Amino acid sequence: MINNFKLGGIIFIYLFLLFFINGCTTPEENAINKGPEVYTVEIKNMKFQPEELTVKKGDTVIWVNHDIVTHCVTEELTKAWTSGKIAAGGSWKMAVENSYNYFCAIHEVMKGKIIVQ
Amino acid sequence: MKQFMKLNMAIVVCSIIVFGSAYAQKNPKLTDPEIASVAVTANQVDVNYAKIALTRSKNSDVLKFAQTMSDDHTAVINQAVALVTKLKVTPKDNAVSRKLLSDAEKTKKQLIAKPAKAFDKAYIDNEVAYHKAVISTVEGLLIPQAQNAELKKLLQDVVPTLKAHLAHAEMLQKKIEKK
Ligand SMILES: [Cu+2]
Numbered sequence: 001m002i003n004n005f006k007l008g009g010i011i012f013i014y015l016f017l018l019f020f021i022n023g024c025t026t027p028e029e030n031a032i033n034k035g036p037e038v039y040t041v042e043i044k045n046m047k048f049q050p051e052e053l054t055v056k057k058g059d060t061v062i063w064v065n066h067d068i069v070t071h072c073v074t075e076e077l078t079k080a081w082t083s084g085k086i087a088a089g090g091s092w093k094m095a096v097e098n099s100y101n102y103f104c105a106i107h108e109v110m111k112g113k114i115i116v117q
Numbered sequence: 118m119k120q121f122m123k124l125n126m127a128i129v130v131c132s133i134i135v136f137g138s139a140y141a142q143k144n145p146k147l148t149d150p151e152i153a154s155v156a157v158t159a160n161q162v163d164v165n166y167a168k169i170a171l172t173r174s175k176n177s178d179v180l181k182f183a184q185t186m187s188d189d190h191t192a193v194i195n196q197a198v199a200l201v202t203k204l205k206v207t208p209k210d211n212a213v214s215r216k217l218l219s220d221a222e223k224t225k226k227q228l229i230a231k232p233a234k235a236f237d238k239a240y241i242d243n244e245v246a247y248h249k250a251v252i253s254t255v256e257g258l259l260i261p262q263a264q265n266a267e268l269k270k271l272l273q274d275v276v277p278t279l280k281a282h283l284a285h286a287e288m289l290q291k292k293i294e295k296k
């Protein structure tokens with residue numbers, strides 16, 4: 001009986017804490033205070049997924065290579081920046097300041113786009 | 118009448134043999150060790166073409182493409198070898214892998230004999246044709262006949278790579294034609 005009481009108390013405290021912690025970080029509040037966000041582009045089956053990604057200035061984008069071949073991420077128009085080789089299973093990240101069309105300079109038919117809102 | 122029936126029967130039997138073997142030749146039955154051998158051979162053939170291009174071409178687009186072919190097809194071979202080692206399967210040569218090798222031998226000789234001016238076009242044209250042929254072999258023969266699920270999955274995973282290579286080769290083909 002006492003055990004049941006104790007258990008009930010623990011559950012109550014747990015639920016209370018859960019509610020309290022959740023209450024502190026509601027999604028809306030997150031949206032107000034948040035710093036830069038991190039987005040992932042999967043490189044899979046010779047495609048950037050998603051091909052087009054919209055972010056805010058200063059957000060970070062991570063490209064993850066799930067293929068068995070080496071890829072890269074390179075600015076398309078003037079090759080202003082490049083990841084260099086991203087080996088199979090590897091990844092590369094960049095904080096984004098501008099909108100870019102990019103491509104894989106190793107497989108030139110693979111293209112992607114980042115739009116800074 | 119009896120004679121006629123016999124003749125008819127003979128015609129039917131003969132046509133089954135003739136068309137049957139033609140069909141078998143078009144769609145040979147391959148075991149997993151044979152499929153593994155075809156897969157490794159098909160990739161090795163393209164690595165060998167790339168080696169010729171890397172020594173003969175002066176065009177930076179073609180050189181880059183050839184390096185990509187060498188790197189990617191080597192990566193596929195390594196993946197295939199790792200899988201057959203894990204599965205304890207020994208690749209077994211067969212009619213399809215032997216045909217790939219004998220055709221490649223002829224093409225290699227033609228590429229080496231091409232005058233320097235005509236080399237890039239000959240190499241890229243062959244890359245377009247070869248990738249088309251390999252895609253149809255992998256999709257039409259190897260994937261449907263592979264028994265082991267991991268071998269089937271590896272073959273399926275390779276198709277997007279082959280298709281990207283084909284698109285890349287076709288892009289270079291247009292670029293070279295414009296020159
Ligand atoms: Cu790539």
